[in-house]
Amino acid sequence: GAGVSQSPSNKVTEKGKDVELRCDPISGHTALYWYRQSLGQGLEFLIYFQGNSAPDKSGLPSDRFSAERTGGSVSTLTIQRTQQEDSAVYLCASSFLAVTDTQYFGPGTRLTVL
């Protein structure tokens, strides 16, 4: 079946511009997660959506970062006024229910801020 998809696969932008990254979770999965992976580093949690509950935004590094999830499915991560330190791979994952814990990852979006 279809896995988690993300678009675009690569994004190059200029410092100060806004970017939107999209995630399509596995159909029927109620939980959706965004992570950031900097070069050679582990996965840094950003934000988590579970059903209709308020999202857990505790990992967002600054108020330039925001995310929404429309209709309990597709999610968009927005980075405003991008900085060079925002350059990283942004990974999305989904799980059927949060308590089952098994997260399935998409291929990621590689963001490069010039």
Add this chain to the structure above:
Amino acid sequence: GENVEQHPSTLSVQEGDSAVIKCTYSDSASNYFPWYKQELGKGPQLIIDIRSNVGEKKDQRIAVTLNKTAKHFSLHITETQPEDSAVYFCAAKDSGNTPLVFGKGTRLSVIA
């Protein structure tokens, strides 16, 4: 909050040898410990996981062990093959609505 340490950061083994990657965690409430494999240019893929009600789990050439008293868990890969070369991540979480906390990864190279 939870903190996960992973060692080593890089590991090179000869094809056919075993590889062991170790992780420690800090939060005694954590009870779910997955391992992910990430190949170049791809997202992490779950390869095995263990929950705190068991001490060991095996799946063909891959096994994970868990010591809750010492708060550490390990990934064991036997009879390594070149296609095992990748970055491996351990992670931990509790049963609540909390995110996975990942280690920094181990780059495994299997030399033919």
